[in-house]
Amino acid sequence: MAVNKDSNAYTITFAIILVIIVGGLLAFISNGLKPLQDKNLKNEKKQYILNCLPGNKLISRDQAGTEFANYVKERVILNYNGEQLENTFMNSDQSLDDKNPNDAFSIDLLKEYKTISKKEDRNYPLFICEVKGEKYYVAPVMGKGLWAAVWGYIALDENGEKIAGAVFDHKSETPGLGAEISQDFFEDQFIGKLISSESGYKAIEVNKPGSPLNDYQVDGISGGTFTSVGVEEMMERTLSVYQKYIKNLNRS
Amino acid sequence: MAEETVIVEEKKEVKEREPLFSKKNKKLITDPLDENNPVTIQVLGICSALAVTVQMKAAVVMSISVLFVLLMANISVSLMRNLIPNRIRIIVQLVVVASLVIIVDQVLKAYLYDVSKELSVFVGLIITNCIIMGRLEAFALGNKVWPSTLDALGNSIGYAMVLVVVSFFKELFGSGKLFGIEIFGNATEGTGLYAMGYMDNGLMLLPPSSLILVAIYIWVQKMRNPTLIETH
Incomplete structure (x- = not known):
């Protein structure tokens, strides 16, 4: 049974079979690993939020996954004027739902930063946390560094005037240079600074x-x-929104 | 009948003549380590050698990823070598490599999330690593599975050697650390060597320093083995 390997029919058949096998394999693997990958991403976000709270720097990603509700009591989405959006106020009894657009945890800041050009139109999620009886507001910030996105989570005190902690991270800043923003020595400088x-x-x-x-x-x-x-830019642009909200909240 | 048995015996002899680690097969592993190193002699895969060598950990993970991709790609292409239509062989190789790279990327994201964050796009760029396509085209397409396996091992270890050596010097002199452990003391607190006024070399953190280090590597290599020096 001699098959002519140079014929068009053979070439096309080979290509089709190869693509089907490879496609199936990749789909299978991707599906199998998806839950683990999603969990990593979710836990990472939780870890950022917990890490910027005072005394919580060492919480690991896995710990953050389980301990999140012990610290984060309420969450809410604000508009640019620092006003609460309708139906977005949730407390820790309501489990995190990253499919629900009214859940502050579901807001993808990077996506909004890239697709919504006006800062007035973006959502501003806020996490209201409690550590040892003290109230802190954790505000996410998102901006751009030299190569790609940089972001951070800033913990503000209950008056919205003083920074109680900060974590920063980046997608691909230069190691040893810009990438140092995610190191403790840089982050810890922000503690106690005023806004x-x-x-x-x-x-x-x-x-x-x-x-x-x-x-x-x-x-x-x-x-x-x-x-x-x-x-500097991302903090300047974003923190004023949260301060407005906290001040109004304390006034009323 | 008698003739046939003789032929069968001869065939057996032919098979037995090549042990698993014959001289030729051993050379497949040792050659790419020195005399035919993919990075320093063939000057392939330079791009990633420049980019992921700032920290040793990233360099090691990158080397392991390349080893896995090259090994699996060499084996699968070698298995298919008699089936692959000649006209689309490059595309077939590309499909094999690309899907292996995606698998590596997905597995890292699921199980080694921190490392995958560190390597970011460079895992995806393994596809464009010339060493891999080069070995598939030059070796796996024309050789049996076992020699192809050895060839893949040899070349990826040769690649890893250069990466590890370069990243050793870059991390040590660029940030005073090895595998993230402080060797020269703490730069921000000014302890250890830094207390005596030592400073990290910022150039070591940037890609150009890899070029210099790879060049020094080649120089040392050619000094040790003068047969490698090209005479024109």
Whole structure:
């Protein structure tokens, strides 16, 4: 039974069979691993939120998955004016649902940052947490570094005036330079810094390292200027929204 | 009848003549380590050698990923070598490599999430690693499964050697660490060597330093083995 390997029919048949086998295999593997991958992503987000709370830096990703509800008591989505969106207020009794667009946990900030160009139209999720009786507001921020996205989670005190903790991460900043924003020495500088002055909201400045600092300034990364600027920009753009909400909440 | 048995016996002899680790087969593994190293002699796969060598951990995981992809690709292409239509052989190789890379990427995302974050796009870029397509086209298409397996092992270990050596120097002098463990003390707190005024070399963290290190590697290699020096 001689098959002509140079014939068109053979070539096409071979290609079709190969593609079907490979496609099936990949679909099978992708489906099988999907739950694990989703869990990793979800736990990572939980970990960010818990890590920026005071004294919680060492919580691991797996721990974060199970301990989340012990810390995060309420969650809510705000608009740009710092007003609560309807039906978005949830407490820890309602389980996290990343399919529900009214659940603050489901908001994909990176997607919104890329697709919604006006900051006024974006959603602003907020996580209201409790550590040892103290109330903290955890605000996610999203911006761009030198190569791709950088993001962070900032814990504000109950007056919305002081930073109680911060974590930052990045997609692909240069290791050793911009990537250092996710290191403790950079993140810990933000603890105790103020975002409020007598005249209202005042943004944090990320300065060139080495210059003297006041309550509104932190050292940037030398060699990571673009990334530092990105951190400053995303915090400046976003934190005012949350401060408005917290101030209004405390006033009423 | 008598003639037939003789032929069968001869065939057996032919098969037995090549043991698993014959001299030729051993050479398939040892050659790419030195005399025919895919990175330093054939100058293939340079791009990833420049990009993922800032930290040793990433370099090691990258090497293991390349080893897996090259091994599986070489084996599967070698198994199919008599079936693959000549006109679409490059496409077939590409499909095999691409799907293996996707598998590696998915597995890393599920089980080694932190590492996959670190390697980010570079896992996907294994597809474009010239070593892999080069070995498939030059070796696996024309050889049996066992030699192809050895060839894949040899070449990926040869690649790994360069990556590990380069990342050793880059991480050590770029950030004073090895596998993330501080060797020279803590730079921000100014302990250890840093207390004496030592500073990390920022250039070591950037891709150009890999070029310099790979060049030094080639220089040392050719010094040790003068037969490698090209005379024009």
